[in-house]
Amino acid sequence: MKKKIVKISAVVILLMAGNQANAVNNISSMNDLEIVSDSTKESFIVYGNCGMCKRTIEGSLKDQEGVYSADWNKETKMMQVKYDQSLISLEEIKIKIAAVGYDTEENRASEESYKGLPGCCQYERPESK
Numbered sequence: 001m002k003k004k005i006v007k008i009s010a011v012v013i014l015l016m017a018g019n020q021a022n023a024v025n026n027i028s029s030m031n032d033l034e035i036v037s038d039s040t041k042e043s044f045i046v047y048g049n050c051g052m053c054k055r056t057i058e059g060s061l062k063d064q065e066g067v068y069s070a071d072w073n074k075e076t077k078m079m080q081v082k083y084d085q086s087l088i089s090l091e092e093i094k095i096k097i098a099a100v101g102y103d104t105e106e107n108r109a110s111e112e113s114y115k116g117l118p119g120c121c122q123y124e125r126p127e128s129k
């Protein structure tokens with residue numbers, strides 16, 4: 001009898017692992033993930049210009065563990081992220097974005113990474129505080 005219980009829990013563990021693998025696969029397609037539990041949704045401004053900025057901004061979070069989706073709107077400059085707070089914080093997310101050259105209200109990109117952006121992507125930076 002005991003053996004059976006052990007077997008069942010092994011199956012449960014396998015199922016759980018399978019779900020995690022699915023979650024990881026879905027990150028790369030940046031799709032909505034209703035199946036992901038523990039997901040927090042936040043939106044904030046990321047300064048930028050164009051479609052190329054969009055690719056770079058969203059790309060900075062693409063293979064990031066704990067980030068399920070990232071969508072930046074070039075008209076409104078609003079970034080929407082879905083992520084797991086137990087794996088990554090909002091601040092860490094903003095640091096990732098700053099690392100590829102894009103400012104948020106809280107985390108400013110380095111002069112160097114900003115200057116490394118293609119000319120058309122060198123957006124008007126907010127005043128530094």
Ligand SMILES: [Cu+2]
Nearest residue numbers: 050052053121
């Ligand atoms: Cu751009």
